[in-house]
Amino acid sequence: MEHPPTAPHAAEVVGSALAVSRLGLRARLYRAGRRTYWAAAPFILASAVLPGSVVPWSMLAALVMALCALAMVAGAVVGSAAAPRRALATLDDRGLSVGTAAGVVALPREALRDGIVVARFGRFALRLHDRAGDRYELTMPDEPTAWRWLHALGLGADQRAVRVVSDRVLLQGVVGYFLSGFAALPVMLAWMAVLAAIGAGGPGGFMTALASVHGTMFGAWAMSWLVGHVDVTVGGDGLRVSRGIRHRFIPFEALEGVARDGTHGLALRLRGQWRPLLLRFASDVDAEALAVRISAALATWRASAPPAFLAGLTVARAADAEAWRVALREAINDGSYRTAALSPADLEAVVASVAVTHAQRTGAALALRDLQLASESTGVRIASELLVAEEAVESVARASVAVEGTREGPRRSSRR
DSSP states (O other): OOOOOOOOSSOEEEEEEEEEEOHHHHHHHHHHHHHHHHHHHHHHHHHHHOTTOSSOHHHHHHHHHHHHHHHHHHHHHHTSOOOOEEEEEEEETTEEEEEETTEEEEEEGGGEEEEEEEEETTEEEEEEEETTSOEEEEEESSHHHHHHHHHHTTOSTTTOOEEEEEEOHHHHHHHHHHHHHHHHHHHHHHHHHHHHHTTOOOTTOHHHHHHHHHHHHHHHHHHHHHSSEEEEEEOSSEEEEEETTEEEEEEGGGEEEEEEOSTTEEEEEETTOSSOEEEEOSOHHHHHHHHHHHHHHHHHHHHOOOOGGGGGSOOSOTTOHHHHHHHHHHHHHOGGGGGGOOOHHHHHHHHHOSSSOHHHHHHHHHHHHHTTOGGGOHHHHHHHHHOOSHHHHHHHHHHHSOOSSTTOOOOOOOOO
16 A cells, blocks of 8 residues: 655665666657658559669668568567666655666656556565656665655655556467458558559569558557557546557546456446456556555545635636636735635646646636746646646646736647
8 A cells, every 4th residue: 555655854775676678769669660661651652653663662662661670679679678787776855866887877856757666576666767768667675665765756646647558468469460460451452452543563563562561560560559458547636548449538536446356457446337447467566556556546536625715716607617717816816805815826736636627727727827827837737747637638738838928818738
């Protein structure tokens, strides 16, 4: 169970072991491979349309596809976890500093994206991700130390959302190998239709073979992505769950609880549904760590309450963000609200709260923006790191937009 936040008063040093996985670099190489894959299509068409050209289009198409495969393989290799190294970890107000035989790894607080406590064979570790996507797993001497360090870094369940991505590689490889033809068939038929329409080659032609390989690669990726892939983000207001092409947000008011379901499994009990939502992970470590984090975030949400001053504001339309914007602005500027003594910090508290309505959060965000304080707002920054509901993210994004005038209307912005 997650422990309450307790930050050390001075620098704390523990003996540890550090394992680094360059998952961010792997993701960038995978992305480059996918883009290179689609770049092969024009060369395949050129090889069909311009067979007599001086430029060997078919060879270029084959080269591009080879580069695609090389980027994907390179990503798989460089993204694998390195063996843990003995380390001396130091936690202070700036963040983490981990000294190993290979040098010092500095992880300042602002460079960390999220973190979670994991347990493996009775030992506890901090699993941290930086904003580039790389993962650092740091063993801790005991469980209380792990939780204390997580909260001291500002990564607890009440401070930061955390994302856990799991791929069951063996299942994906088997399905991708045996069933890729089903997903590849539409692409291959489309290629054959295009080649037939332009009168290029017949069965057995080189460009036809390239088009077939191109379609088969797409099929293998598609099938491996549709199965064995789970992506869960635990925020302060709920869960964002993705399984293949299926995406959904589960607010905490719809979540009754979470329980383990056999090996590597997690069951989310939802209100009004007799059948739980089952998630299967590649590792039992991930499933257990996520169960603990969801339970902690759910308990924090249940214990939370909206700022008390909201009940004292007169709002004609409680579901209207513009009405809350006006009421909150008047609560700061109008003498009739002087007893409430509202300040910009109160508006920040509304934006960052997990217990307010969408209209209240949006109204407070717009009021902050009108005051030209959004870019300096601690509450907006906390909300952007903690909330995961799409409408909450949109509200925070509105407050984060640079203000050019105090009366400027709301503009839309996307999440980073």
